[in-house]
Amino acid sequence: MTTLRIGLLGTGPWARRVHAPALAAHPGVELTGIWGRRPEAAAALAQVHHTRPYDGPDELFAACDAVAIALPPAVQAPLAVRAAEAGRHLLLDKPVATSVPEARALAAAADRAGVASVVFFTARFGEQEGEWIAAQAAAGGWFTAHADWLGSVFAEDSSSPYAASPWRRTKGGLWDVGPHALSVLLPVLGDVEAVTATRGPADTVLLTMRHSSGAASTATVGLAAPAAAAGVEITLRGTAGITTLPRRLDGPEPAYHRAVDALLAAAATGLPNACDVHFGLRVTEILAAAEETLSPLMPLEA
Structure with missing residues (x-):
């Protein structure tokens, strides 16, 4: 797999500032599309980055190999479970969940599906x-x-x-x-x-x-x-x-680029990243x- 098709879930400030620009610019990624809880925001962000908005997350899952999530943890966890069950690799934000049962369910879903996962920690x-x-x-x-x-x-x-x-x-x-x-x-x-x-x-x-x-x-x-x-x-x-x-000398965008690199490597090799969903679970x-x-x-x- 030379290019990973990644769909973005989320349209808030973090998605607009970091996720969408970094995914659109990454040479190993095709930003397949964007879904958000506000359709008008998804359409606007998709237009900026020359991709398309999706009406529902499952439709976006069907069009990509992996999902990047920029949503509140209580929204992220169940959607990430659905993405894993659809066989999609996961680029998650921290915390993966604020509930231990939700975090454990997410880790179990990723294990069952055999998908790669990376949790983005800026440091x-x-x-x-x-x-x-x-x-x-x-x-x-x-x-x-x-x-x-x-x-x-x-x-x-x-x-x-x-x-x-x-x-x-x-x-x-x-x-x-x-x-x-x-x-x-x-x-x-x-x-x-x-x-x-x-x-x-x-x-x-x-x-x-x-x-x-x-x-x-x-x-x-x-x-x-x-x-x-x-x-x-x-x-x-x-x-x-x-x-x-x-002290950090740059913003979060270069760090996110390296997180994408880590997901690409984990997806290609099958080797877990140190900051995978299980590390995210332990943090929770x-x-x-x-x-x-x-x-x-x-x-x-x-």
């Missing part, structure tokens, strides 16, 4: 960040780490296009940026064996974790930090000293366990 597929993660995992000897992954999506002066996202307002930064922090910590420190969570201001959450390597880590995640305090920092401490995650399980230790999150006011 894991960023060139500099990915190289750093691999190097630290190979070095080993880390006994502790701390991650700050703080956005200002819900800050008072925010103009973010994601500020009106209903699922983000309901689930908060734990589920939106928590997966990013875990995607860096898990390959370096090992699986999480125990996790607790403490609520801070707004949707801010502090995670405390013990890893299979014996290391302990903490992560502060949230979407309501003041703009001046927002940012991403991850620091590891161990026998090799202290090291920090390199850890976040769900953390959430159980928290008091209920009050939805943020629009």
